[in-house]
Amino acid sequence: MSGGAQGFAALYERRHPLIRAYLRRRLGPHPDLVLDLVAETFAHALDRRDQFDLRRGPASTWLIGIAHNLLIDAVRRGRVADAARLQLGMERIVVEDAQLERIERDSGSELARALCSLPADQRDAVERRVLRDEPYAAIAVGIGCSEQVVRKRVSRGLATLRRKIEEKESA
Numbered sequence: 001m002s003g004g005a006q007g008f009a010a011l012y013e014r015r016h017p018l019i020r021a022y023l024r025r026r027l028g029p030h031p032d033l034v035l036d037l038v039a040e041t042f043a044h045a046l047d048r049r050d051q052f053d054l055r056r057g058p059a060s061t062w063l064i065g066i067a068h069n070l071l072i073d074a075v076r077r078g079r080v081a082d083a084a085r086l087q088l089g090m091e092r093i094v095v096e097d098a099q100l101e102r103i104e105r106d107s108g109s110e111l112a113r114a115l116c117s118l119p120a121d122q123r124d125a126v127e128r129r130v131l132r133d134e135p136y137a138a139i140a141v142g143i144g145c146s147e148q149v150v151r152k153r154v155s156r157g158l159a160t161l162r163r164k165i166e167e168k169e170s171a
Helices: 004-027 031-047 059-077 083-087 097-106 109-116 120-131 136-143 147-170
Strands: none
Touching: 004 031, 004 059, 004 120, 031 059, 109 120, 109 147, 120 136, 120 147, 136 147
């Protein structure tokens, strides 16, 4: 990833609402945990920015992958790891209750808008597969179609979301 500190700051400004929304949907109403994971996600990304490869997908996909892995690690450990943040010398941010309430109120908006723009069948497939981590087979049984149909819906939905993200990034 190029662009130095300013480039990374711009990436953070554009993508932190998406990462916050992704984590919020997975964690529920726990804004303090969401914020800790968002901070660790971006600290991890900053520390490993040389591993980003645009040929594998946009930065938002890379960041969601990092957030997803950190979330799984946090669930296993029973706490949010802070190794990357500490390695970079970043202090833990303390957020007041009023700020937490505002974050909670606003956190799902960008992701929710993007998902709502998808056709219902694609939205349902993407939410169940990507956000809830359900296996394709279970989704197919749940909606009464083949696993291949579910895979197509997820693929098309993610492709549409990727195009929208790329269009927004280039605007």
